[in-house]
Amino acid sequence: MDDPPDPPDASGVGDRPDSWCSRRTVLSAGLAAAGLRAPVVGSVEQGEPRATVHVTCYAGPTPLYARLRDGPSGLGSPWTSAHEAGMAAVADGLDQIESHARETGRDWFSVAVDRGPSLGSPLAAASPIDAAAPVERVYDGFREAIGAGLDERRCHLLCWWGPFDHRIGYGRTVPGDGRVGRGDRPAALAIANVGATEGWDGRAVTRNVAIHEALHAFLSPAVVETVIDGLCDHGLGTVREPDPGVREVSPMATTYAGGGAGERGPAGLLADGLMGSNGGGTRWAGRGCVAPDAVREEGEKAGAGPTESDVTWRHSTRLTVETREAVCRYAERTLR
Template sequence: MGPGLDERSSGGSHSRWHVTRREALVALGGAALAASTGPSKTTMAADRSRDGLVRVRVYPGRVPFPARVRYGLDDLRRDWPTPLRDALAAIEEAFDQVLAYARDRSRLESVDIRVERGAPIRFPPASIPLSIDAVLPSLRCLLERFRDRIRSRNALTGRCCHVLLEWSPLNYRIGYGGTLAPHSITGEADGGDTGDAQAVVNVGATEVWDSRPVTRAMAIHEAMHTFLPDDIVDAIGDAVCDHELGTAVRTDAETLEVSPMATAYAGPDRIGGGTRFHGTGCCDRSRFYRHDGTDGIDTWTYTTELSEATCEAVTRYLERQFAIS
């Protein structure tokens, strides 16, 4: 992913956001919710992975009281309010699709993917120096804090994708979420660290600015990024970017159905072009696995069904990295 709404970068440089997005959020009173306080309630034991087992661990971030009220009284007492539970379920369903695709073709028979709940993530205020990142953290800053928390829980195993469900609807520096090198691909160690990958999904942004279907699609989108290295993507069709493994299919003359990897990238590059904000990562719609065009489209729908190209790419990576020969 390129920097912005959906960021993934192999380098350490920081690219600028689209001014239109920044101005839109600032004009609407953009100031991010401050990071939540208090240490985590539980400490997770080290993950003792067996051969062939890959874990995707999903963690709830802090959802503020006013947001919880929107989803009913039951959610006031839970670490997993409804949008976060739906995001988790979507991620689990997506990996079930990958395994079903592979096993229909007698592949990945030695690999199991386990999607599980992690303990809530909270960032103690003492760990956040007084700066803009204390109020409006960048994606890199948030990912670094997230890694510090999971490292303190002794939860790094070398074969786990850790996904944080964040609630920061006004933080344009995070956008819809993302992942960054050197911890962007599950199972690939870099610089002597473990091969655990991390991703952030800004559920607050998708819920406030878009819809629950977009929340589900973006949760899948960010988790799948960590199983799609560049060399695998390059070998699938015309794609040179993992967003191009997605699809945008006309279901009638005025409706386009968008798959998870194409979410935030299938529409025109403007506010309201499908999702409220357009992704600023890599994308060329002419190279999508399938894109039926946007002329005459006024209704956008979002599916949790992965494209065949996405399933194939993730299957190839799991075969290479985790299958037992």
């Protein structure tokens, strides 16, 4: 009788070639190459704290003309195709982060996206006059509408329709309620101005801004600094040049690809916007933090293309590994 076969290799790799390695190993090596410290790999023990990055999306007051963009069927709801695109983009972004968490051994991490009730008057009409009202009214009305939801650790994302609302711009977090688990209340409030992105730039910018504003609620300077050389979360984004003359902007770099508003002041910003000379792929520039080298260009061909006037700008919902890693670290520090 022949001798019994040798038992399987205790390492579990059996007859796999020496060059074989897991996706987790590949990603850990990639994190190291990017200058990021790889997290400790492990699984969730029973009773171990978990963390959920949860975003609830709401449609604010949506004027009839905005609903009619979707045809007669749009009259029945303030939730237009623009709102739907924003929410779908947020779900896509969180799915990317959840995949990153799984691949880096964070089995305690999960995500959730859902739709909340519509907020505001169903017969609202946006006009330039709206911009004259104190922006605090919007914030206070948002807080009042959320009510008890402010006691839940999640981001409440209001999809606003204000194409002329310079106070909110393309979007922002609400002062005092900008980060989940870090303010006076567990919840965070953020606004994505889909009326502005749709009116001035288009659907691709709408998607990226929705992701951008939702993720602000799960990022902090202290966490960002552990991932990149800087405190500004916009520095987690990138501008790539995948082909000559094409520049692709990731969500956290959207509206900052041209360097942000900087010191241009209201008159300069207005002139740049009306003339379309922001230079970053959007009509209007972001007014938040930005470091001189925060929004990096990546790729072999980055920065090697034609002059600014000949560039074609694109916006991609694909998050950078730095963005995904930073959200995971925030969840580990704050939400567990």
